[in-house]
Amino acid sequence: MKCRKCSRPAVFNMRQHKLALCEVHYPEWFIAQTQRAVKKYRMFGPDDRVLVAVSGGKDSLSLWDVLLRLGYQADGLYIDLGIDDSVGYSAASREKVEQFAAQRPDARLTVVDLKAEYGETLPEVARRVQRGRVKPCSVCGLIKRHVMNRVTRDGGYDVLATGHNLDDEVAVLFGNVLHWQTGYIARQAPVLPARHDGLVRKVKPFCRFYERETAAYALLTGIDYIYDECPHVVGATSLRYKGILNQMEEESPGTKLQFYLGFLRARKEGFFREQAEEVELHPCTNCGQLTSVPGLCAFCRLWI
Amino acid sequence: MKIIYRDQEWELEGRRRVRDAIKEVGLIPQTVLAVRDGKLLTEDVTLDEDDEVRLIAVISGG
Numbered sequence: 001m002k003c004r005k006c007s008r009p010a011v012f013n014m015r016q017h018k019l020a021l022c023e024v025h026y027p028e029w030f031i032a033q034t035q036r037a038v039k040k041y042r043m044f045g046p047d048d049r050v051l052v053a054v055s056g057g058k059d060s061l062s063l064w065d066v067l068l069r070l071g072y073q074a075d076g077l078y079i080d081l082g083i084d085d086s087v088g089y090s091a092a093s094r095e096k097v098e099q100f101a102a103q104r105p106d107a108r109l110t111v112v113d114l115k116a117e118y119g120e121t122l123p124e125v126a127r128r129v130q131r132g133r134v135k136p137c138s139v140c141g142l143i144k145r146h147v148m149n150r151v152t153r154d155g156g157y158d159v160l161a162t163g164h165n166l167d168d169e170v171a172v173l174f175g176n177v178l179h180w181q182t183g184y185i186a187r188q189a190p191v192l193p194a195r196h197d198g199l200v201r202k203v204k205p206f207c208r209f210y211e212r213e214t215a216a217y218a219l220l221t222g223i224d225y226i227y228d229e230c231p232h233v234v235g236a237t238s239l240r241y242k243g244i245l246n247q248m249e250e251e252s253p254g255t256k257l258q259f260y261l262g263f264l265r266a267r268k269e270g271f272f273r274e275q276a277e278e279v280e281l282h283p284c285t286n287c288g289q290l291t292s293v294p295g296l297c298a299f300c301r302l303w304i
Numbered sequence: 305m306k307i308i309y310r311d312q313e314w315e316l317e318g319r320r321r322v323r324d325a326i327k328e329v330g331l332i333p334q335t336v337l338a339v340r341d342g343k344l345l346t347e348d349v350t351l352d353e354d355d356e357v358r359l360i361a362v363i364s365g366g
Binding site: 001010011012013020023057058059137167211212214215216219220227229230233234236238239242243246247249250 | 332333334335337339343344345346347348349360361362363364365
């Protein structure tokens with residue numbers, strides 16, 4: 001297989017785009033496509049300060065790398081959840097993030113250590129509360145959303161960027177369609193606008209990339225990321241959905257892309273407008289962040 | 305050829321394309337990247353008997 005641009009041997013082929021590229025032209029294409037998505041969905045501009053939520057995985061580190069290469073003012077946020085299983089997941093992923101930042105003089109990293117700031121690690125909180133014993137990933141998501149929102153707001157950033165890729169987005173969409181979660185479907189988008197002065201703007205510049213595309217970018221550009229999975233995610237529903245979607249993709253290339261782009265088109269045409277009505281939000285009586293139920297927010301209820 | 309994926313290893317006899325080797329060990333080609341001597345391979349590349357190929361999982365949770 002030859003590179004579409006220079007006819008050298010291709011190293012990566014995207015069946016859904018009928019596009020094969022070499023080790024020089026693939027990273028170039030990937031960076032240009034990211035810039036295109038940032039502009040197409042009006043995510044942010046060159047004067048905006050962007051906070052990139054990094055986990056040490058291939059998606060978020062690639063995102064930070066690409067935004068820095070494109071010249072954006074992109075800082076990183078790592079949340080140390082204290083997940084200390086047999087492989088020392090949090091310690092290992094934190095090390096990858098710190099190494100990444102150390103190699104790039106322009107990269108400024110903020111680390112929030114859950115245990116140091118709130119007194120408990122994620123596994124400790126998850127064991128203590130009912131919600132965490134049943135679904136630790138749900139508590140983890142809640143904690144991360146809260147901390148990301150707080151650091152973005154307090155740090156004066158204009159926008160929070162996450163490394164969600166197309167496979168993440170279609171797995172969520174697939175799950176929400178299976179259960180007809182119309183409110184969630186209506187709120188899924190490449191850009192979530194800021195609300196009032198409490199909820200920060202969130203963007204997903206990689207939402208059109210297949211997961212294998214971000215992995216190939218990380219590999220070809222020598223980004224050292226954590227390969228191991230979070231021990232809590234094993235057997236997660238989202239992984240099962242990804243498996244099913246990939247089987248369909250295998251038989252019919254482009255299935256995932258069409259599912260997602262078709263959804264965005266329907267959304268733009270107002271298909272989910274009625275469900276998208278905003279719920280009323282109230283400031284949490286403890287931390288001040290916005291919450292749907294008056295009183296303490298779900299994050300503060302974990303600790304108080 | 306030797307195929308390595310996480311902590312598993314397979315020995316396959318004869319030559320075959322990357323795509324066929326991935327399927328033969330029971331994986332979905334879409335979900336892995338194939339690397340030989342540190343170089344990424346497209347799935348149409350034919351592997352030789354003495355090649356060693358590492359498969360990298362691209363799927364992560366969340």
